[in-house]
Amino acid sequence: MTLTICRATADDWREYRDIRLRALAGAPDAYGSTLEGESAFGEETWRQRSGSSYALFGMLEGRAVAIAAGIPDRHEAESREIVGMWVEPDARGRGIAASLVEALVDWATRERAAAIALWVSDGNETARRVYERCGFIPTGQRDLLRPGLGEERMRRALS
Numbered sequence: 001m002t003l004t005i006c007r008a009t010a011d012d013w014r015e016y017r018d019i020r021l022r023a024l025a026g027a028p029d030a031y032g033s034t035l036e037g038e039s040a041f042g043e044e045t046w047r048q049r050s051g052s053s054y055a056l057f058g059m060l061e062g063r064a065v066a067i068a069a070g071i072p073d074r075h076e077a078e079s080r081e082i083v084g085m086w087v088e089p090d091a092r093g094r095g096i097a098a099s100l101v102e103a104l105v106d107w108a109t110r111e112r113a114a115a116i117a118l119w120v121s122d123g124n125e126t127a128r129r130v131y132e133r134c135g136f137i138p139t140g141q142r143d144l145l146r147p148g149l150g151e152e153r154m155r156r157a158l159s
């Protein structure tokens, strides 16, 4: 099956919402947001979410099986940040996350960013390995995803 990566638009908000809510339900410890919180969002918020950040779908045979988005880095002005990475369970193990990462690296490079970064929660070793394979280096910078669950920033410098 061939993977295609395409940018989400505001009109894709339903598909984006559905996959995002499946992500929050399926991996609650991977994200700072909660299923309860985002289930309450209305159409306008989802349109804004899918249409304004650099939000990507990973598509297999016309089906959206993955999402991730690029946003301005909240901690470093010249950098960009990857958020909301999710691959549907039946599409895992095919390198789709790495393809999304590379598409976001290309975007950040086009934007002349100095680096691209992300946060990975403690215990999410699968995601950490993916990002290490993609050239991200643990920075040691830590934060709390929520009380009782820490996260670490990983960063890849861009030339």
Ligand SMILES: CC(C)(COP(=O)(O)OP(=O)(O)OC[C@H]1O[C@@H](n2cnc3c(N)ncnc32)[C@H](O)[C@@H]1OP(=O)(O)O)[C@@H](O)C(=O)NCCC(=O)NCCS
Pocket (backbone or CB within 6 Å): 027, 030, 084, 085, 086, 087, 088, 089, 090, 091, 092, 093, 094, 095, 096, 097, 098, 119, 120, 121, 124, 126, 127, 129, 130
């Ligand atoms: C982390 C995640 C994005 C990786 O996506 P992916 O496209 O499957 O990544 P890969 O194909 O590189 O596979 C990653 C690992 O999962 C393993 N894997 C293979 N099939 C799998 C399956 N069906 N289910 C789970 N993991 C599987 C791979 O063998 C690989 O293991 P390795 O690191 O020891 O080599 C995905 O597992 C996911 O969405 N997890 C839940 C949300 C999450 O953690 N997001 C990251 C937030 S920072």
